[in-house]
Structures are given as C-alpha cells and as structure tokens.
Amino acid sequence: MCGAEVGALPEGMQRVARALQEQGHPHAPVMLSDAARTAQQAADALGVAVGQIAKSIIFRRKDDDAAVLVITSGDRRVDEKKVDALVGKTGRADAEFVKARTGFSIGGVSPLAHAQPPVTLIDRELFRFDEIWAAAGHPHGVFKLAPQDLERLTGAPVADVTQVPA
Template sequence: MPDAPALKPAAKRLQEALDAFGLDLKVIEFPASTRTSEEAAEAIGCSVRQIAKSVILRGKRTDRPILVVASGVNRVDEKKVKALIGEKPGRADADFVRARTGFAIGGVAPVGHAEAPVTLLDRDLADLEEIWAAAGTPNAVFRLTPDQLARITGGQWVDVRQE
C-alpha cells in the first residue's frame, strides 16, 4: 500500500501538536473543502451537529483571543460569552485570527494555537459519541470524542448557543 501523501505544513504542525497528547488522533485531508460546517459534514459523512467549529473572538478590553468550540448547527451567543468571560467579545478579522492562532479562517483547530486562548466548549457537543474538528487547513479535519476535546483544550463545557 502506498504511503499517504504528506500533510500540508499547517496540518502537519497540528498533527505534531495532537501527537503530544498521546491520544492517537489523526489528521485527515480531503480533496474537497471542509471550510464550513456543512462542507465538512458532507466530506466526512457525518451530521453538521458533529462538527466542532472553532470560532475565534477578540476580547474588546484585553485584546485576548477567545476560542469557542461550537456545534456546527449552533450560532454563538456573544452575550452568553460576555457573561462567562467578563468582557465583551468582538469579531476577529482574518489577520487577528492568523496572528493569534497560526491558522487561517476555515482551518482553525481547537489546539496548537500560537497564543493560548480563553477556551469555551459548547455543551451541545458533550453528549455526542464522536465529533470532528478542523485540523489546520480548510480541507483537514480530525475525529475525537468530547472527553478528548475537553482534555486537549482545557476548556469548560458551557451554554454558548444562540436561542
């Protein structure tokens, strides 16, 4: 059997970060885009609910990166995030996301960031058997369990879903 093609640099860097946790989590690259939750679910063959999308926000007062890992079917309620972190979050532009995470929008993984973010985990992901997260590029993902997500991110399970 031939070797799998080499991962793109950002996906390879993410694989190295995952390897450090010792959980046998493997980055998979697809020929099709996995940039959006819908595209990722279609490429993987799972439900959109199982996509753990990484949303980066920017603390308005502190300028710190805030990572919300949300179910692909949910929109993040910024008022709930504000109540949880004690400051108003704002949208992060592409330059902020790349500088603070090391990843481009559409490929932001929940770990391996250039700067450690404040991390919140959407509790709607917690009861799923398996979830899929971005792995550094707009066509790379990895499969994990909610327990593994909590372990590798150090995030807390909270209600961030917009009603």
Template sequence: MSDPNDKDTRHPEGFERVREALLQRQHGHAPLWLEVAARTSQEAADALGVSLGQIAKSVVFKRKSDEQAVLVIASGDRRVDEKKLQAHTGPLGRADADYVKARTGFSIGGVSPLGFAPLDGAAAPLLFVDRELFRFDQIWAAAGHPNGVFRMTPDELAQLTGAPIIDVVQS
C-alpha cells in the first residue's frame, strides 16, 4: 500500500475526489492506494487481509420510474435481495458499466459511497446501507478506483453518507 498523501504520487481523479470528500467530512482515515487492483470484494479482502464481510461493496441499480441510480452499500459476503430493496425504491433495473460511470463518476470496481461526480447532470444516487455491515467493528469501501480503499466503522459509514440503514440482503 502506498501513502496517498505523498506529494510525488499521482492518483486518478476519482480517488482524489474521494480523498477530498473524506477530508471535508474530517474522516480520520485517508484512503489507501493498493499495489494491486481490487475489482471484487474477494480481491479487496485478500489484498487487505480481512474477511470478505468487512468489504463494503457498492451495488448500483437503475430505478425504472425515473432512471435514478440506487446504490446499496452491502457486506461483501452477502447478496442484495432486489425484492427487499424495491420495497424502498419501487421497480429496479440493471445498471451497466456506462450507466454506473455516468451516474456516479466511478467505474465498476471502484464505486465509492461518497465523492460522486455525475457526468450528465443527473441527481446523486439514492443511497442505502445494509445492516449486515454492523456485524463488524471495521469495514473497508472502494475509494473511487479499483486500487483505492478506505476504512471506517459501520457507524462512520452511516454518518459519512447520511444513508438509511435497512435490511436488504438475501436471507
């Protein structure tokens, strides 16, 4: 892992956007730049030496009624239950890579729960945090790039995002 505050190190724009968002929110942990890309929850867990459940993965859907992005931050060892989520959002559709990039400013594999930069002027994603993340004292989320991550507690995630905490994974 490298120090993202090293002035000689240049990082991609999405990573820098997340770093700035964390600074603005006075989060105590700067994002880390991994030496390997972690595009999946398992890759991130392996790179960090933590359990799969400690990875706060971002799963993006498209709300059918208005095409707003819906982002669920869920534990890496759980699958999002679309039917449970639709009780909070209405009907949902799949979000492809182009849609995710346009609506979050991040590529799949690096979607952060904060620091969004929608490219087409669309509203920021509607966010939800799954309660299963609260099984852990410490969790890790993507920091705007597959090589970027940052740590926090589940309570800090809820504070950083302002997202409601719901039960949205498969039993």
C-alpha cells in the first residue's frame, strides 16, 4: 500500500496501515462494504469461520487504570478470572475509556497502533487457524495475518484466557 492509498483510509485505519507497513507485514488493511463490528459480521463478510476473527476486547485494570487488551478467537468468550490472574484485577471498559486509551471506537479496535500501549494478551485458541483476521481501526476495516504474526506485531504473550466451550 502506497502513501496515497493510506491517505484515502479513515484515520484509525491509516494508523494501522502505517504500523503494518513499518513492521513489514505483507497484508494491508481492507475496507469491507458492510460493518464488521462483531466477530460474526466479520466472518460472514469474509467467508471465514467465526473462530478466525481475532476479537479485541478491552478491560480496565483497577489498580492503575491501564487498558488491558485481550485478543481472542471470535468463537470464544474471555474468562475474566484467567485474565485477572495474569494481569491483576480488571473491570469493564466503557466506550469513552476504549476510545481515549486506544484511539479506536468499539467495533474497530485493532490489536496494534493504539494511542497508548495497552497490556496485551493473545488467546492461544487463535493458533487453531493458519489464517486469522483482525480489526484495522474502523468498524469496516480488517487485515489478514497468521497467529504468529499477531505475536510478532504486538510482542504480547500467548495465554489461556478463554472459557471452556460448552
């Protein structure tokens, strides 16, 4: 993606596109015609399994008000007790907190290019797939990557952070 193409994207996607370029990632963000605010919407738009969608869930750490980003497989639910055991007690983050800390609106939170670097954990369940898709800073924006790319791009550890499926 060249500079002119990046400039045509919404601001949040521009930040993500630049971060991906700077780290040599081969896949630029793409704009979907329909919103991909949920994992299911993204999976439907891309024609992939919902588990291949890397959801970005933001929590608010209670002791220092830090943003905690949990990147999880779209077909899994985060187990907050497991997250708390790894990073300290967390609580829900409202839309204002998410926007202020990440620079992205809920439904478009990318795993990288945040306004303030979050504490990040990657769900090990994403490694069931060779190819995954993550939000690219806008509810219509996504980018393709492998789970190993997510580790490299974020520098975050892989952990068991989800509930056992029923």
